[in-house]
Amino acid sequence: MCNTTNLRPIIVALMASGVMLSSALALADGVTASTVSVGHAAVDVGQVNAAAQGSSYLGSSEAQSLTQKHRFNSGQSVKVLDKHELAAAGPVGGSAQALSYAPGVSVSSYGYTGSTKTSISVNGIKQGWGGFSGGQIDNGSLSVTFDGVPMVNPSTGLWESPQVPQNGILQGIGITYGPGNPVDRWYNNIGGQIDFVPLQPTNKAGASIKMSYGSYDTKNIVFNVRTGSIDGWSTILAGGSGSGNSYRQTPDGFANPSYNYAWFLKTRKTFSNGDFSLGAYLAKGSGYRPVSIPLSPIAGVTMDGTANSPLYSQATSGYYSSLPENVWFKRDGNTTWLVYSKLNLALDSMVGLHNTLWYRNGHRLHFHYNNYGLSNPKNLYEYNNPHTDVYGDKLWFSVALPYNDVNVGGFFLNSRYNSRNAFYNTNPPYYGSASVPNAHYRSDYFDQTDLAAFIQDRISPMKNLHITPGVRFINYQTRYTPAAQSDFAAAYALYPQNNQGTLPTASNSFTKVEPSVDFNWQPMKWLAVFASYAQAYKEPQVGGGGGLYQNTPPLYSLEKSADYNAGIKIHFRDAAYLHNFFLLASFYHLHYTNQYIPFYDANGNYLGDANGDSIYQGVNMALEDDPIYNLHVFANLNFEKATFAHYVTGGVSYDGLPVSNVPSSTFNIGTAYSYYLSGVLLEPRVWYQYTGAQSMFNNNTTAPSLQKMPGYGTVNLGFDSTIPTRGSIPGLKDVKLSVDVLNLANNHYNEFQYITAGGLLGGNSAGQVLALPGAPLTVYGSIAVDF
Numbered sequence: 001m002c003n004t005t006n007l008r009p010i011i012v013a014l015m016a017s018g019v020m021l022s023s024a025l026a027l028a029d030g031v032t033a034s035t036v037s038v039g040h041a042a043v044d045v046g047q048v049n050a051a052a053q054g055s056s057y058l059g060s061s062e063a064q065s066l067t068q069k070h071r072f073n074s075g076q077s078v079k080v081l082d083k084h085e086l087a088a089a090g091p092v093g094g095s096a097q098a099l100s101y102a103p104g105v106s107v108s109s110y111g112y113t114g115s116t117k118t119s120i121s122v123n124g125i126k127q128g129w130g131g132f133s134g135g136q137i138d139n140g141s142l143s144v145t146f147d148g149v150p151m152v153n154p155s156t157g158l159w160e161s162p163q164v165p166q167n168g169i170l171q172g173i174g175i176t177y178g179p180g181n182p183v184d185r186w187y188n189n190i191g192g193q194i195d196f197v198p199l200q201p202t203n204k205a206g207a208s209i210k211m212s213y214g215s216y217d218t219k220n221i222v223f224n225v226r227t228g229s230i231d232g233w234s235t236i237l238a239g240g241s242g243s244g245n246s247y248r249q250t251p252d253g254f255a256n257p258s259y260n261y262a263w264f265l266k267t268r269k270t271f272s273n274g275d276f277s278l279g280a281y282l283a284k285g286s287g288y289r290p291v292s293i294p295l296s297p298i299a300g301v302t303m304d305g306t307a308n309s310p311l312y313s314q315a316t317s318g319y320y321s322s323l324p325e326n327v328w329f330k331r332d333g334n335t336t337w338l339v340y341s342k343l344n345l346a347l348d349s350m351v352g353l354h355n356t357l358w359y360r361n362g363h364r365l366h367f368h369y370n371n372y373g374l375s376n377p378k379n380l381y382e383y384n385n386p387h388t389d390v391y392g393d394k395l396w397f398s399v400a401l402p403y404n405d406v407n408v409g410g411f412f413l414n415s416r417y418n419s420r421n422a423f424y425n426t427n428p429p430y431y432g433s434a435s436v437p438n439a440h441y442r443s444d445y446f447d448q449t450d451l452a453a454f455i456q457d458r459i460s461p462m463k464n465l466h467i468t469p470g471v472r473f474i475n476y477q478t479r480y481t482p483a484a485q486s487d488f489a490a491a492y493a494l495y496p497q498n499n500q501g502t503l504p505t506a507s508n509s510f511t512k513v514e515p516s517v518d519f520n521w522q523p524m525k526w527l528a529v530f531a532s533y534a535q536a537y538k539e540p541q542v543g544g545g546g547g548l549y550q551n552t553p554p555l556y557s558l559e560k561s562a563d564y565n566a567g568i569k570i571h572f573r574d575a576a577y578l579h580n581f582f583l584l585a586s587f588y589h590l591h592y593t594n595q596y597i598p599f600y601d602a603n604g605n606y607l608g609d610a611n612g613d614s615i616y617q618g619v620n621m622a623l624e625d626d627p628i629y630n631l632h633v634f635a636n637l638n639f640e641k642a643t644f645a646h647y648v649t650g651g652v653s654y655d656g657l658p659v660s661n662v663p664s665s666t667f668n669i670g671t672a673y674s675y676y677l678s679g680v681l682l683e684p685r686v687w688y689q690y691t692g693a694q695s696m697f698n699n700n701t702t703a704p705s706l707q708k709m710p711g712y713g714t715v716n717l718g719f720d721s722t723i724p725t726r727g728s729i730p731g732l733k734d735v736k737l738s739v740d741v742l743n744l745a746n747n748h749y750n751e752f753q754y755i756t757a758g759g760l761l762g763g764n765s766a767g768q769v770l771a772l773p774g775a776p777l778t779v780y781g782s783i784a785v786d787f
């Protein structure tokens with residue numbers, strides 16, 4: 001057990017050393033003695049209340065980090081997805097669909113809404129699980145936060161996109177490429193961090209609601225209600241819910257439905273020298289996952305797995321076909337709930353105190369039925385319901401000295417992850433159940449304690465030059481306890497050989513140092529040259545059907561990244577044809593070492609693992625502008641090369657092969673034009689999105705391959721009309737009608753392809769390519785009302 005008392009001596013000592021370092025450097029940075037860094041930003045003490053109460057949703061440091069000014073002054077490579085790029089995801093798209101509009105980000109899924117799981121790749125480093133096999137070589141290596149609070153399972157490293165299914169409750173999304181600064185880093189920032197920033201309490205009261213309906217009986221509603229400031233208190237309640245069917249078609253008419261919901265409540269109290277807030281978030285996304293489909297017909301691979309059934313492939317049964325429900329289905333759901341508090345307090349004119357306390361519960365449920373081949377197998381059903389509980393506290397001080405801005409502090413967290421899973425058949429002669437499985441099962445506990453202490457100092461030898469060295473000291477502890485013998489006592493008495501956790505209790509502890517530095521030089525008011533370097537570590541993923549601790553001895557090192565980013569930023573607030581103009585262009589090089597890569601079959605059995613050492617390098621560019629005040633444009637571009645310097649599995653080396661599922665390029669561009677016609681505000685929108693070719697993973701060899709999946713692109717249209725009510729209905733401001741058309745050309749493309757080992761569909765499928773097709777033409781209509 002750990003608490004903040006254990007960290008305070010370290011924090012105090014580090015703060016003292018930081019103050020001495022700052023005084024010794026004696027470098028002027030232009031920060032006056034009347035400012036204090038509250039929430040990572042220098043804020044005049046007398047202005048804290050006003051800043052937190054602003055009606056522009058900028059009442060938190062996370063929201064302030066979305067601004068162009070903040071990004072321009074940062075020494076990090078940061079992209080922000082604003083309302084225009086969030087809208088490009090469509091009215092029923094979730095967090096993953098929105099993220100795909102950032103440079104260097106690609107997504108792969110079996111669905112098209114926020115309900116279903118998605119694999120997300122940022123500069124080639126992955127997070128999430130899209131419900132398919134192969135290629136998740138560096139999975140769980142991106143940090144994810146909601147309103148600044150970590151959401152990732154510390155044991156598995158995983159976060160799933162259905163945990164943020166409703167974009168309508170978001171103000172924006174920030175993506176930091178690379179580990180980032182120590183004050184912002186959590187416990188798995190190997191490749192970067194995704195920050196979901198929800199709507200914030202505001203000074204003025206108001207409300208809005210939006211309802212959408214479209215293709216495949218898709219429905220969505222999202223709303224927010226804001227109380228405005230009442231005696232220094234301001235509260236927001238936001239939420240949404242959606243449902244729909246899959247575009248994958250089954251011969252029995254099963255729609256593979258999905259649904260999601262999200263609720264967010266936050267209240268903030270501001271006072272003369274700071275603010276205090278309480279937040280709560282609950283979200284769930286659940287959907288049926290259609291089976292991967294062969295590109296071409298394969299002997300023995302039919303619609304029900306028997307010889308007399310039609311062949312199952314995109315070329316024979318249809319591009320969007322799927323297996324019938326009575327043969328195969330999988331309901332895949334993810335739930336999270338989060339409660340937290342934040343305190344920002346100016347202790348005096350120089351020192352600010354900040355504290356974040358949180359608790360998060362995550363739960364996953366996979367209910368799987370597999371009677372492919374109509375053989376009524378022993379493992380007919382899978383009931384996989386792992387969960388995790390995490391609580392922690394982050395405490396740090398910001399010290400605004402005449403020559404430096406110092407942040408010093410640390411965090412601790414404790415988590416418990418239970419990997420519970422059961423395979424069974426309820427029919428004779430098995431008579432199994434989810435509680436007494438007759439096939440494979442597991443129920444093991446992973447207790448994680450993560451400790452970190454950090455210090456960083458923003459030094460300015462000149463007004464236009466900022467250098468930020470920093471260091472983190474981390475201690476990551478893992479304790480493993482096998483529990484299937486007690487949690488599945490009846491099954492263990494009958495089938496002890498089916499327990500997937502075969503090793504005894506074990507533990508590990510690692511202590512590491514993570515150095516970092518960045519700089520931002522502004523030779524002109526509108527131009528910044530920046531660069532950063534950082535090292536980061538994380539625990540390898542655990543859980544699944546074996547692997548580390550469960551049936552592989554836990555002899556490993558922490559996974560490590562060393563990341564370089566360098567580039568330029570151009571920012572114009574109000575120049576000719578450059579209104580709110582922001583350009584980011586950067587080069588990156590990330591070296592990912594000590595990679596642990598486990599493999600599992602379709603029945604959750606551990607097959608083995610590989611050791612990897614990969615290099616990711618490329619260029620990101622992002623542009624946003626209002627060339628004229630009623631025209632907005634955005635564009636994002638990435639070119640990347642990702643290769644294995646070292647990859648060994650089964651004693652075979654695959655050094656030099658490309659990292660699987662990393663597109664060679666991504667590109668998107670869009671525009672929105674607003675104009676009035678007879679008092680009605682009209683806004684047509686058009687945007688294009690492209691994902692380049694990417695190498696596939698070969699499950700047959702459990703290794704990367706040179707075989708490529710082709711690139712694909714979609715053209716999309718939108719049209720909004722805002723009708724002012726002119727006070728005809730008390731309290732009603734305006735009504736907005738919208739139409740969105742995604743994949744206008746109805747392009748047939750696959751979001752994901754891999755080479756199967758043959759275990760999923762049998763027949764002669766080993767070595768053949770299976771795919772997940774992307775969404776065809778979809779059309780949605782929406783109505784939104786503002787109060």
